[in-house]
Amino acid sequence: MANKNYEASAWSVAWDWIKAIAIALIIAFLIKQFVFAFFQVSGESMDRTLANGERVLVDKIPYYFHQPQYNDIVVFHESADEDWIKRVIGRPGDTILFKNGILYRNGKQVSEPYINGPMVPGDFGPYKIPQGDLFLMGDNRNVSKDSREIGPVKISQVIGRAEVVVFPFSKFKTL
Incomplete structure (x- = not known):
């Protein structure tokens, strides 16, 4: 049972990183497109x-x-x-x-x-x-x-x- 929690926790951390990187890329694109x-x-x-x-x-x-x-x-x-x-x-x-x-x-x-x-x-x-x-x-x-x-x-x-x-x-x- 501990392995399932660890896998879920690892996936949750990886998903958080993917979301953060996607948001950063979208913000960078918008800045380049409209600001600088x-x-x-x-x-x-x-x-x-x-x-x-x-x-x-x-x-x-x-x-x-x-x-x-x-x-x-x-x-x-x-x-x-x-x-x-x-x-x-x-x-x-x-x-x-x-x-x-x-x-x-x-x-x-x-x-x-x-x-x-x-x-x-x-x-x-x-x-x-x-x-x-x-x-x-x-x-x-x-x-x-x-x-x-x-x-x-x-x-x-x-x-x-x-x-x-x-x-x-x-x-x-x-x-």
Whole structure:
């Protein structure tokens, strides 16, 4: 009789572990799906701010409540197979113009201390951003493939806002 109780007790402990692991996996899935994600920077388009190979924590929560803001660094679905990271330069209804490498948004010059040197060639636009779209650019303008080439990005393609460089640990910083 003692063996039956031991087997029932062992099964009960194993079942508790299975339930705990299943719950943990469901919670991890929900967090990754709706709260946070990790993204690895690929390429030099965000140089000075982000380097090739760095990993960033992407916060998905802010954009449940409001649209991306100017200067947010966002990760978005460029295609079904590829996600990119860029900075928000223009929002719906804005008019973007680059003249001699200087950014003008709605006719006013924009300070951009984060860029990795002046843009060459320096002229683009004027371009009016359609409703529901964003104008995104990399900080290393001379090597960045961005809204100047691919066009505006639908707000619905945005995954979230890059918040923190988490790897390598020596490069840890908030964005």
